[in-house]
Structure formats: structure tokens, C-alpha cells
Amino acid sequence: MQGARLIPFIAPPVILILLVGFALWVIAPAVPSLPAIQGAWLMPAQPLPAFRLEQHKGPVVTPNTLPGDWHLISYGFTHCPDICPTTLVEMAQFKRALDQQSQFTDLRLHFYTVDPGRDSLAQLADYLPWFHEQFSGWRAASGQDAEAFESALGIHASVTQDEQGSVQVTHGLTLFLINNDGRLQAVLEPTRTLTGRLHFEPDRLLQDYLTVRRWANNHQL
Structure with missing residues (x-):
């Protein structure tokens, strides 16, 4: 009678992947969860x-002029009603x-025009001080710069002109928060009212901004 022979056990690939994943989860340092904001974090x-x-x-x-301060960027056009x-x-x-507030006041406000054909630097200079003296108006001098900047932030806009010369501009409604390393840290979204109107609540903006800054400060981002 032949002796019994042990058959080596070979774990299926899926089990091996699960075992490796579990081991990495056990030994990896815990990653702190992100606090909720009305919008989206970009991590990293x-x-x-x-x-x-x-x-x-x-x-x-x-991009080289942005590091050093935080920046909040809105976008639109000066003829917007x-x-x-x-x-x-x-x-x-x-x-x-x-x-x-006593902290995190190193924030710059900017307005980027999606209609540079009509929004000259002089037009921006006349328009923005009506809202706040610290607003800085930005415009792209070329289509290539506009495409690069708008694609990087996720700006959605279109400018069309009909046969009568009437200009139509459509665009989204979001705010972009750039950190002091010159990187896009968060995208803030508006509140929708019961009637469907979109707008930003100043108190909510303040809460979300301070949330991002405190988290970034505590985690040395």
C-alpha cells in the first residue's frame, strides 16, 4: 500500500490579493478623513x-505667482445681468x-472673465470695485491660455455671437480654492433654493473656507 501524499495548497489569486490587501491595511498608517464641505476636496x-x-x-x-497666499476664484462676465x-x-x-476672524485672512479674491473679447482690463477695473476693493480681475490674452486655465480648474463656459452681433454667454457656477502652494485644493458649490435658484451663502462660504484651512493647517498641507 502506497503511503499517503500531501497535496500542497495553492491559494487562488483572489485570496492572495485579499490577504495582501489586509496586511497592508493593518500595517499602513491611518489616513485622516476629510471634513465635509459644500463642494469637493482635491486630495492631493x-x-x-x-x-x-x-x-x-x-x-x-x-502658476509661479500664486504660491504664498490662498486664492478664491469666481468666474463669469461683466455684462452678466x-x-x-x-x-x-x-x-x-x-x-x-x-x-x-483672527486667522486665515491671507486670502485673495479674483474674478476671471470668460468673455475677454468684451471684458478688457479697463472694463474689469471699472466693474469690480463696486463689489469689493480687493477683487482682482483676470482675463486670458490668448485662446491657448484660456483653454489651459479653464480646463485645469474645470470652468464650463461658452461665448457665441449670432448674425445680428448679439453675444450670448453661458457658464457654470462654482468657486475654486487655490492653496498657498499654488495648487487647486477644493471646489466650492452653491446652494440651491426651493425654487431652484443657485447662490452662495456667505456664512456657508465662511464655514467651508475655515474648515479647509484648519484641516490643511493641522495636517501641514
Whole structure:
């Protein structure tokens, strides 16, 4: 009678993957969860591609000029009848509330025009101080710069002109928060009212901004 022979056990690939994953989960350091904001975190924060923007008060804006401060960027066009001026008013109210805080006031406010054909630097200079003296108006000097900047942030906009010369502009409604490394850290979204109207609540903006800054400060981002 032949002796019994042990047959080696070979784990299926799926089991091996699960075992390895469990081992890595046990030994890996815990990653702190992100606090909730009305919008989306970008983790890790995303670097911006090369671009060159003009601004109505100051030198040109490039990815190299952004580090050092935090930046909150809105977008639209100066001929906008309602959404854009409402957003700028709400951002100004948020900034005044922030200035009363004792920390994280190193924030710059910017308005990027998606209609550079009509929004010259002079037009931005006349328009923005009505809302807040610290607003900086940005515009792309070329289509290539506009495409690079808008694609990097996720700006959705279109400008069309009919046969009569009437210009139609459509665009989304979000705010972009750039950290002091010049990277896109978060995208803030508006509140929708019961009637379907979108707008930014200054108190909510303040809460979300401070949430991001405190988390980033505690985790040395």
C-alpha cells in the first residue's frame, strides 16, 4: 500500500490579493478623513498647468505667482445681468466676515472673465470695485491660455455671437480654492433654493473656507 501524499495548497489569486490587501491595511498608517464641505476636496491638491493671465491691478498671473497666499476664484462676465453680480456680492460679504476672524485672512479674491473679447482690463477695473476693493480681475490674452486655465480648474463656459452681433454667454457656477502652494485644493458649490435658484451663502462660504484651512493647517498641507 502506497503511503499517503500531501497535496500542497495553492491559494487562488483572489485570496492572495485579499490577504495582501489586509496586511497592508493593518500595517499602513491611518489616513485622516476629510471634513465635509459644500463642494469637493482635491486630495492631493492638483498643480496647475502653464498659463498666463492679465489682471487689472498688478503684473501678469502665472502658476509661479500664486504660491504664498490662498486664492478664491469666481468666474463669469461683466455684462452678466444677475448671477455674476450676485455671486460677487456674496463673496464680498464672506470676505468682510472673514476679515473679522483672527486667522486665515491671507486670502485673495479674483474674478476671471470668460468673455475677454468684451471684458478688457479697463472694463474689469471699472466693474469690480463696486463689489469689493480687493477683487482682482483676470482675463486670458490668448485662446491657448484660456483653454489651459479653464480646463485645469474645470470652468464650463461658452461665448457665441449670432448674425445680428448679439453675444450670448453661458457658464457654470462654482468657486475654486487655490492653496498657498499654488495648487487647486477644493471646489466650492452653491446652494440651491426651493425654487431652484443657485447662490452662495456667505456664512456657508465662511464655514467651508475655515474648515479647509484648519484641516490643511493641522495636517501641514
